[in-house]
Amino acid sequence: MESVLCALEARSRKERQELEALRAAGGTALRERAGSFMLDVGPEAGLLLNTLVRVADARTVVEIGGSVGYSTVWLAEAVRATGGRLYSIEVDRRKQDEQRAQLTAAGLDAHVELTTSEAPELVPSLSAPVDLVLLDHWKELYVRDFDACWPALRRGGVVVADNMLMPQKNAEVIAGYRRHISGLPDAQSHLIAVGAGLEVTTKREKLPRT
Numbered sequence: 001m002e003s004v005l006c007a008l009e010a011r012s013r014k015e016r017q018e019l020e021a022l023r024a025a026g027g028t029a030l031r032e033r034a035g036s037f038m039l040d041v042g043p044e045a046g047l048l049l050n051t052l053v054r055v056a057d058a059r060t061v062v063e064i065g066g067s068v069g070y071s072t073v074w075l076a077e078a079v080r081a082t083g084g085r086l087y088s089i090e091v092d093r094r095k096q097d098e099q100r101a102q103l104t105a106a107g108l109d110a111h112v113e114l115t116t117s118e119a120p121e122l123v124p125s126l127s128a129p130v131d132l133v134l135l136d137h138w139k140e141l142y143v144r145d146f147d148a149c150w151p152a153l154r155r156g157g158v159v160v161a162d163n164m165l166m167p168q169k170n171a172e173v174i175a176g177y178r179r180h181i182s183g184l185p186d187a188q189s190h191l192i193a194v195g196a197g198l199e200v201t202t203k204r205e206k207l208p209r210t
C-alpha cells in the first residue's frame with residue numbers, strides 16, 4: 001500500500017502545477033482534460049478518511065468519484081481492517097481500469113467492488129445500511145447523490161464531502177450543498193479544514209424543532 005500511495009502522490013504533485021494553469025484559464029478547460037487527472041483528495045484527507053472508517057467501524061462504505069484509486073486505496077485499507085466492503089463508483093472506464101490496477105498492486109482488490117453505476121442506481125440495491133460515504137465527484141451532483149445515500153445511511157453514519165474550501169470556482173455550488181444539509185433535521189455537520197476542505201455530516205435522531 002505504501003509504495004502505491006507514494007507513487008500516486010508523486011504523480012499528483014506534478015499534476016498540481018498543470019491544474020493551476022487550467023484553473024486560471026477558466027471555462028471548461030479543466031473539465032475537458034479531467035479524464036487525464038487524478039484530482040485526488042491528498043494525503044491528509046486520505047488519512048482522515050481511513051481513520052473515520054476505522055473509528056466508525058464502517059462495514060459498508062460507498063465512494064462516489066474513485067478516479068485512479070488514490071482515495072480508494074486509503075478507504076480500502078480501512079475496510080479491510082473493519083471486515084467491511086467498499087463500493088467505489090467511477091464513471092470513466094479508463095480511470096476505473098487504472099483504479100483496479102492500483103488496488104491490485106496494493107493487495108486490496110478483494111475488499112472493493114468497482115462500478116460505473118451511479119449512486120441513485122447503486123445505493124438502493126445494497127443489502128446492508130451504509131456506514132460511510134465519500135462524495136468526491138462533480139460538485140453539481142453532490143446534492144443529488146447525497147439524497148440518494150441519506151435514506152440508506154444508518155443512524156450514526158457519516159457522509160464526507162470533499163472540496164468545500166477549494167477550488168474557489170465551485171464556491172456557489174458548494175454553498176448550495178451546505179445549505180441543503182443545514183436544512184435537514186437529522187443531520188449534524190462540521191466543516192473541517194483538512195485537504196481541500198471536508199464537510200463531515202453525521203446522521204442522528206431527529207431533533208424537535210424549537
Ligand SMILES: C[S@@+](CC[C@H](N)C(=O)[O-])C[C@H]1O[C@@H](n2cnc3c(N)ncnc32)[C@H](O)[C@@H]1O
Binds near residue numbers: 138
Ligand atoms: C475529484 S475526482 C476523484 C478523486 C478521487 N476521490 C481521489 O481522491 O483520488 C472526481 C471523479 O469523479 C468522477 N465522476 C464524475 N461523475 C461521476 C458520477 N456521477 N459518479 C461517480 N463518479 C463520477 C470523474 O470521472 C472523476 O474521476
